[in-house]
Amino acid sequence: MAPFGTEDRATAAGEPAGPPHGGRRKVARYAVPATVVGVAAATIGIVPALASSGDPDLPAISAQQLIEKIAASDVQQFSGTVRVNTDLGLPDLGGLAGGLGGGAAGGGDGSSADPSAKVTELATGSHTLRVAADGPDRQKVSVLEDAAEYSLIHHGKDVWGYDSKSNEVFHTTADDAGRSAPGKDKPGKDGHGKDGHGKGERGAENFTGTPKDFAEQALKAAGPTTSVTVDGTAQVAGRDAYKLVIKPKQSGTTVGAISIAVDAGTGVPLKFTLTPKSGGAAVVDVGFTQVSFAKPAASTFDFTPPKGAKVTEGGDRAHQDKGDGPLKGGLPEHLLPTPGGEPGRGPDGLKVIGEGWSAIAAFDTGAKGGVPSGSEVGGDLGGFLDSLGDKVSGKFGKGTVFSTRLVNALITDDGKVYVGAVTKDALVEAADAGK
Known part of the structure; x- marks a missing residue:
């Protein structure tokens, strides 16, 4: 993991933070392992952020301290509503929508409940999610649609996808979905996981649909080509937060800036916004509109296939093999490109x-x-x-x-x-x- 940029003009302004994930290892699960925090201490300035008039009056904090706060966050129980807006500037797919987005990633004959295909739909348009987590083995993400709902439920070893519109169910196990064996997901020397490329960190069963999923990838990307600052305070979903701003120093990129609202109390990312250098609306804007850190009801994570539903077992699907499917990192990769890429992944010869x-x-x-x-x-x-x-x-x-x-x-x-x-x-x- 490369060190963070040296520019830290911690000023004031900001957005609220958000709830945690159902992560099992707080430092390894966030993209800011202890080793990175240590390096950051030597390279990020410690000028404190001050609140602007009208924003929450919070104690001054530096970028270094805020990154440490995110890394130390250990909130594992939450529930709430998340609004996801993505505007990549793609044309209306029209009649192509079904052909390009429908079915499982492995082919047109797959289940419409396969999360590989369903979660990818978040790459376009606006979506409302209901999310909940209770520790590392119970998470639920529901995508609310017109008169329908898609849910991805992780409960123990079982991972279920259910599409109410088609009444189809997709079932696999946490191991098949990419979950690491015990002791295999500790950060490697570059902070990306045991093998240095993120494999084994998280699978579909740990995708929470929250700003944290986006924030951890952005924090992994911070390096010498990046400026990391604190830019004030704000409120998100009724909670006071600091705003961490990540900006490329290079001229050839299309990325303008990334803003992460970090909950002042818990250190949980509550809002993530990526704006392009060309200006205009955000390319990706993910934030809580409502959040609670109380323990969700146990029944939240219960699931039994409805009567008459078509059930597809996913353990033998090629894209689930060894946890290298589209959700191997917990997030559709094309939503947030990682600066520098990961040479160990992708087509042969990449x-x-x-x-x-x-x-x-x-x-x-x-x-x-x-x-x-x-x-x-x-x-x-x-x-x-x-x-x-x-x-x-x-x-x-x-x-x-x-x-x-x-x-x-x-x-x-x-x-x-x-x-x-x-x-x-x-x-x-x-x-x-x-x-």
Whole structure:
């Protein structure tokens, strides 16, 4: 784990904090293990934050102290309501919604209750979640929909997904979903887990749907290319909080800033907001609208498949193998790119170009001919491709850049892929340099 940035102008302003997760090991489960806190002490300033007029009047705190507070937080019981808003700038999928998002990640014949597919839907639009946790073995996340509800329940060894709209149930076990064996999830030398790449830390059974899931990834990313400051106080879900602000120091990234509202009393992240450098609405905004740290009723985590429901057992699915499925990190990875990437994961031959927030992941698909145009594909898919892609050229040859408000990807006509939270120009430069 790289040290945090040296800029800590702890000023004032901020957002409230949020409830904890159902984590079993407080330091290992947060992305701020003790070793990181120690390094941070030497690299983050200790100028205290002061409250602005109208904000909660809280004791002064430095970024270093606030990070330590998050790391020391051991709240394991909570319940509440979370609002998730994601605006990647994608066009309306229209008729593609079912084809691209429906079914399990492993294929179109999977269960609609498979969490691999369902949780990924949080990457688009606005969603309201009901969340609850009671220790490391009982968590529940319910996605509220029009006249329907999807629930992901972890109770002991069992992990259940239930889609009330289709009356389908997906069942697997905590071990199948990626849960670590005892003693295997302690932070490695880089703070990412035993093997240094996050494997074995958390699986689907520990996805809480709260700002903490997002905050821990952002804190992992903080390094020499990052400025970490405290920017005041505020209230979230009726609780006083400090606001921790993470900003890239590099120029080539599309990330503007990340704000994490940290509960002043518990150290739990209550709100997470990621804004793009281009301005406008937040790309990701996740926050509690209501929260309680009281012990949830035991019945909250009980689940029995309803009569007549189709039950799919997921233990033998390929994407569950060894805990390497889409939820292996507890969060759909495309929602929050990790600066610098993790070279140990991804397609064979993947390499990371650059560092920090300007890092670009590159690999060769081996496919020739480039991305077909919309007219070649036709239909809804053709229109979708045209709405995303821009033809570009350079020393590398020709290719197509697919863009969102945060992540851009260049696919060259000779089958190479360059992707990152960087500008289109940065992708073209990387492709040219790789020639």
